[in-house]
Amino acid sequence: MLAALALAVCAAGAAGWGGWQRYQAANDDAASFAQARDDALAAGEQAVQNMNTLDHKALEQGLDSWEQSTTGDLRRQLVGGRDAFAKQIAEAKTVSTAKVLSGAVTELDERAGRAGVMVAIRVTVTAPEGEPAVKESRLLGSLTRTAEGWKLSALGQAPVGATAG
Numbered sequence: 001m002l003a004a005l006a007l008a009v010c011a012a013g014a015a016g017w018g019g020w021q022r023y024q025a026a027n028d029d030a031a032s033f034a035q036a037r038d039d040a041l042a043a044g045e046q047a048v049q050n051m052n053t054l055d056h057k058a059l060e061q062g063l064d065s066w067e068q069s070t071t072g073d074l075r076r077q078l079v080g081g082r083d084a085f086a087k088q089i090a091e092a093k094t095v096s097t098a099k100v101l102s103g104a105v106t107e108l109d110e111r112a113g114r115a116g117v118m119v120a121i122r123v124t125v126t127a128p129e130g131e132p133a134v135k136e137s138r139l140l141g142s143l144t145r146t147a148e149g150w151k152l153s154a155l156g157q158a159p160v161g162a163t164a165g
Contacts, residue, residue, distance in 0.1 A: 043150035044117035052098035113145035
């Protein structure tokens, strides 16, 4: 009888401790921050890939993807220059495809709804004649959280060059 009582007390203690650990994990700010970071990185990588992929045969769909991936001034620039850019790509008859090699969140401010990402990407541009051109580069992007999720609000080349020393 005493052994059964001791076993029941141990089981209740273990269940209580397990429940407390689960509660702490569910309400952990670090876990919430990690999820926000992962969401921003996934959206940033996808947006950078979208912005570097365009097929002259599916031009409108590609340009729509660019606009859906962006917000703010970047989106306004794309919308404003869409017709001229579409004409340029249609005449060149190029196809560009991008592959994300790696990415990282460089900053994250959940309260302000801002994040920064650095993405290493390989872009292959194929023209009607000649061999495809392949270029790898690092891009820095700024993300803004919108009602639809994280969107790219700025994009540029990451600085490359000599380091201090």
